[in-house]
Structures are given as C-alpha cells and as structure tokens.
Amino acid sequence: MTFSREILGWYRRNKRSLPWRNTRDPYKIWLSEIMLQQTRVAQGLPYYQKFVERFPKVEDLANASEEEVLKLWQGLGYYSRARNLHAAAKTVAYGHQGRFPDTYDGLLKLPGVGDYTASAIASICFDRPEPVVDGNVYRVLSRFFGVTQPINATGGVKYFKTLAREVMDGDHIRDYNQGIMEFGAVQCTPKSPDCGVCPLRSGCVALQKNTIDSLPVKLAKTKVKTLYFNYLVPVSPEGKTWLRQRTGKGIWRNLWEFPLVETPKEALIDEVRGGLADFPQLGNAVNVYRYNENPIVHKLSHRHLHTVFWVVETHDGFEGGVSFDEADKYPVPVLIAEFLKTFKNSYF
C-alpha cells in the first residue's frame, strides 16, 4: 500500500462535511482558501457563510465597496487578505470576464494567491496535478518520511515541495490534496497525535524513531514587541465621537480607530494631554480622564499592544462626528470593537 493510497482511503472514511467540499466552483474554492490561510476551519467557517450569502458571485464581491468587504472580514485578521480578495475579484470580474484562471500560473498572478492557494484551486477545481504544501502537509511529510529540514528555510521549502510532488496521486489530485491536509488537521495533529490507530503507522519514520514530538523542525521566529497605545475617545456634548481611518502599511490598514497616541512606554495623563495638540478637533477638550485602570493587553502574533483608552470630553461638537451606534458600521480592529461594546454600556 502506497502513501497516497492510504491517504485517499483515510480521507474517504474520515472527511468532515464542509460547505466548499460540495462544489468545484472556483469562486467558492478561492474564497474558502483565502479565508483559511493561517486560519482554522472553525474560525473561518462563519465568515465563509456570510460572504457566500452576501456575495453569491464574484461580480457581487467586485462591485462591493472595500468598506463593506472589510466590515464583513472584521475579526478574521490579516486584513490584507480582504483587500487582495477584493482586488482579485475585480480582476476576475472585469479582466477575465468573470472566469477564474484554470492553471497554476494563471492563478498565481491574482493578488493574495501564492504557491499554496494556486495549487489548491488548480487541483481542486481543474484537476491539475499540483501538490499543495500547507502547514498540515509539512507535518505529515516530515513525520512519515523523517525529514529534519526546517520547513521555514528556503532549502526546506523546496525540498518539501519536491517530495510532495513525488508522493502525490496526480490521477486523484482533488481528493489526495484535500486528504493529506485533512489527515494533518484531524489525525496527524501537532500535539499528541493518536499514532496507535494511524493507518500509516507501519511506514512512519518518526514513529519508528520516536521523533514525532520534534517534527516538523521549524526555525525560531522573531520575537514579539510590546507597543504602548493610547486611544483618545472623543465625546461631544451631543454624545458623538470621532473615528479615523488608518493609512500607511502597518497593522489594520484601512480599518478605523480612535485618534491614537503611541508612546515609548506607558503614558502619564500629561503626555496624553500633550498629544491632544495633534488633533485640532479636540482642541476644546474640557475633561480628560483615563477609562481603564489597567492597560488592556491585546495580543497579536508579533505584537503585544498595551492599550489605555482616555475619554476626551469636549465643549463643542467636532467635524466628522459620529454617534457610538454609527461607529459600529465601520470596520474596526477587534480591540476597538470590544471597547465600543463595553463603553456604550458603561458611559451612557
């Protein structure tokens, strides 16, 4: 029994029922693949349902505003995926007459579609014999074949791609690719895989050598930095506030937030008062006070954001003010969304 036959057999017996498993529509497959980049199925699933309902066809997505796309994406993270999704939808709808490319090379040209996603769409929708190599595949291959090359070094990436191509079943690529990923997600898990009932146990090098827990090998990632965020929460006499859109290329690009004062360490109230000068709309502040006693530590994969919200009550209204209910219509980071929820309940 070959590796690929075992994978196909296991997949037939164990595959989960997922909405994108019942279609070859490249729009739906593409949508699911973008959403599942660095994202668990359980987290992406409700977003997939929302997007398919609101945007049944790629033209619907192409014709939406970026604001709406980001709002629907809110909470899923890695927001460049949403911006690229929107851009790619426009390309497909208006540059390719609504048809997705049906080759690896063609798909790879779409923004947000890299090696993995191009291979996934080409194989699942068009039966192209392209191997997928995602986090699951790295784990399964490294363990079964006992590969100790780091999965996140240039040489390792090439090695695993070549190995994946050698052991795939090009005649059943659609099920094989989904099968090896599903096998990694369900059976060959990162922690405590149940090797006792694994159909591949007799041929698994790592199991034989007792190296399951040390595979795959991964180079250390860069360490987390701590940043100090001070959000100024304007409140006018009419109870309105003020949001602005983030620009540039850092985190949360194009999402909305309160005026932000970033400091090298935790700020004192006088520093925050000084920061008001950067925002002319807040020049008539009559009262500034700290909202949360202890900083909220919002954890991203590469940043810890120590955040304090400062309520800034003004004497007059300001240009561009919105009510706190209207604020919920804007795409905002989870950090801001959670603040809005508690603040509305406590302040008013």
Add this chain to the structure above:
DNA sequence: AACACGGGGGT
C-alpha cells in the same frame, strides 16, 4: 533571508 501581518484556541 528576515520580517510584517490578526485573532482565536489548545496545551
């Protein structure tokens, strides 16, 4: 080659 980019869930 190294880093930026979110948020949630498991251990």
Add this chain to the structure above:
DNA sequence: ACCCCAGTGTT
C-alpha cells in the same frame, strides 16, 4: 507563555 492555524507580500 508558547505553539499552531488549508500563507502571502515586502524589504
């Protein structure tokens, strides 16, 4: 606290 997740794009 650390790891991982159906990775991609930029520097």
